[in-house]
Amino acid sequence: MRSMLLAFVVGCWLLQQQGNLPGLGWLLVAGSMAVAACWAVGRLRAPWRGRVRWVVGIALAVLAGFGWAAWRADVRLDQWLDPVLAGRDLQVVGFVAGLPDAAPHGTRFLFLPSVWEGQGDDSIPAERLMLTWRSPPEGLEPGQRYRLNVRLRRPRGLANPHGFDYGYWLLSQGVDATGYVRSGQLVRMGEDGRLPLTVRIASWRAGLRDHIRQAMPADARFGAVLVALVIGDQRGIGQEDWDVFRRTGISHLVSISGLHITMLSGMVGALARWGWRWSFGVGFVHVRRDRYRAACSPLPHAGEGLGVVVQ
Structure with missing residues (x-):
């Protein structure tokens, strides 16, 4: 099974190396040849037919990956501007x-x-x-x-x-x-x-970005890096900082950590909010007065309350 999946990926990779998309006729010819090969292998009675079937299966997986990638690329290109x-x-x-x-x-x-x-x-x-x-x-x-x-x-x-x-x-x-x-x-x-969901998500990210910027000094040296780590917005990072990140080998951390940190902080904040709502004061004696506010307030306040507990 792993070899078949790897062969499928190889087929997708082969399509991406082509200068032009193959025509529908070539794909039909290749599919017909694949059907004929399957029929011929099915009629084999030789002792080595198992190896032949495996080789044919690998070739079919490569062809399937190539055809699937070509079909998806053709669908996407059809949506481009006339x-x-x-x-x-x-x-x-x-x-x-x-x-x-x-x-x-x-x-x-x-x-x-x-x-x-x-x-x-x-x-x-x-x-x-x-x-x-x-x-x-x-x-x-x-x-x-x-x-x-x-x-x-x-x-x-x-x-x-x-x-x-x-x-x-x-x-x-x-x-x-x-x-x-x-x-x-x-x-x-x-x-x-009503706004589309993708637009609402972008609006929420913009609001969070503005909230972070307002909480920092206007001349914060790594303010843009903090925004990138929280919401994945890397637009404010200067080229000099990117050069430093590449030399130190942490460019990928800045590129992908924003989504991970946002997911983790959201999960922890939601868990803290749920815990405060149903804790009935057990284990949270020193922040009991904040329990109701954390349970009934938006997520950022719950995160602030969690920071008090951790400290």
């Missing part, structure tokens, strides 16, 4: 769905369209956009609804050997088009005022 719409002015209404990344050339952010104006009811040019706004309004935050005039293009990136593959990263993030904002205005929420 080349006919590239470079044209488009009107779109949607939500800021990611933490904005401020840079000298503009602010980059993930945008989740809800309505494409002037494209027809059934036309959806793209479902997730990575936009750059050169002069964004002050206070651009996840969860805000905007009407934007944008120019888009299909995702692409540099293909330098051993360099960062920006196009592949956009594909993994589900981005269907990139572009820039020509103009935009804030739009009031609808009557229901």
Whole structure:
């Protein structure tokens, strides 16, 4: 079983090494050959048929991985922006769905369209956009609804050997088009005022990030690193710090620890909140006066109360 799974992964890897996706005809031919091979192996009566079956099984697993990866890539590429719409002015209404990344050339952010104006009811040019706004309004935050005039293009990136593959990263993030904002205005929420789940999560992360920044001095040397460790937002870390992290071998800790710390702190805070609610004062005598506040308050207060207990 392990060899079959490894062969499936090898098939996916082989697809990623191709310069172009294989056509449907090639996949049908390969599938037909695989069926014929299975039929031929099934009719074998030789004493070494077990080895042959194992080899054929490995080959089928590689082919299955290759075909599955090709199918998934074809599905994702079909969702990319229609080349006919590239470079044209488009009107779109949607939500800021990611933490904005401020840079000298503009602010980059993930945008989740809800309505494409002037494209027809059934036309959806793209479902997730990575936009750059050169002069964004002050206070651009996840969860805000905007009407934007944008120019888009299909995702692409540099293909330098051993360099960062920006196009592949956009594909993994589900981005269907990139572009820039020509103009935009804030739009009031609808009557229901409901946000998509991904937008709400980004809004919560932004609120927690702002709370952490307000709790630290404005000139905190490693404030951006602390934000990255808590919520995984690495945008504020300077290049000099990244160079130090790479030389000391801790870049991966900064990259992945934010999610882990958030999960662990959330679990511990929820457990502390539950313990205070049902402890009836047993074992928490010195913080009994805070028990009711911790049980009935949001998670950050429960975390503060837990800090008192640990101390």
